[in-house]
Amino acid sequence: MQCNIDSKGKIIRLASGLIQVILGLVLLILVLVAFTNQVWMWILGGVLLGIGAFQIFEGWAGWCIVRAMGFKTRI
Numbered sequence: 759m760q761c762n763i764d765s766k767g768k769i770i771r772l773a774s775g776l777i778q779v780i781l782g783l784v785l786l787i788l789v790l791v792a793f794t795n796q797v798w799m800w801i802l803g804g805v806l807l808g809i810g811a812f813q814i815f816e817g818w819a820g821w822c823i824v825r826a827m828g829f830k831t832r833i
Contacts, residue, residue: 761820767833772817778810 763771786803789796816822824831 759819759821759826762825763816763820763822763833767822767831768817768820770817770833771813771822775810775813775815775817778806778813780810782806782810 782803782805785799785806789799789803822831
């Protein structure tokens with residue numbers, strides 16, 4: 759993987775990834791504490807964790823999958 763984003767893109771991906779991971783964890787903790795069996799809440803929490811973790815990886819590595827596929831992004 760070759761670095762294809764600049765420092766501004768790295769910061770934005772790291773920050774948005776951290777926000778998504780935190781939101782996913784909060785949602786999953788709320789589901790566990792409230793003892794609800796809402797399947798959509800489990801799925802949404804897992805998706806937020808997965809996407810957030812991948813964005814943190816992108817920011818850390820300086821690599822963006824969308825740019826690697828040939829699309830131009832503003833950041």
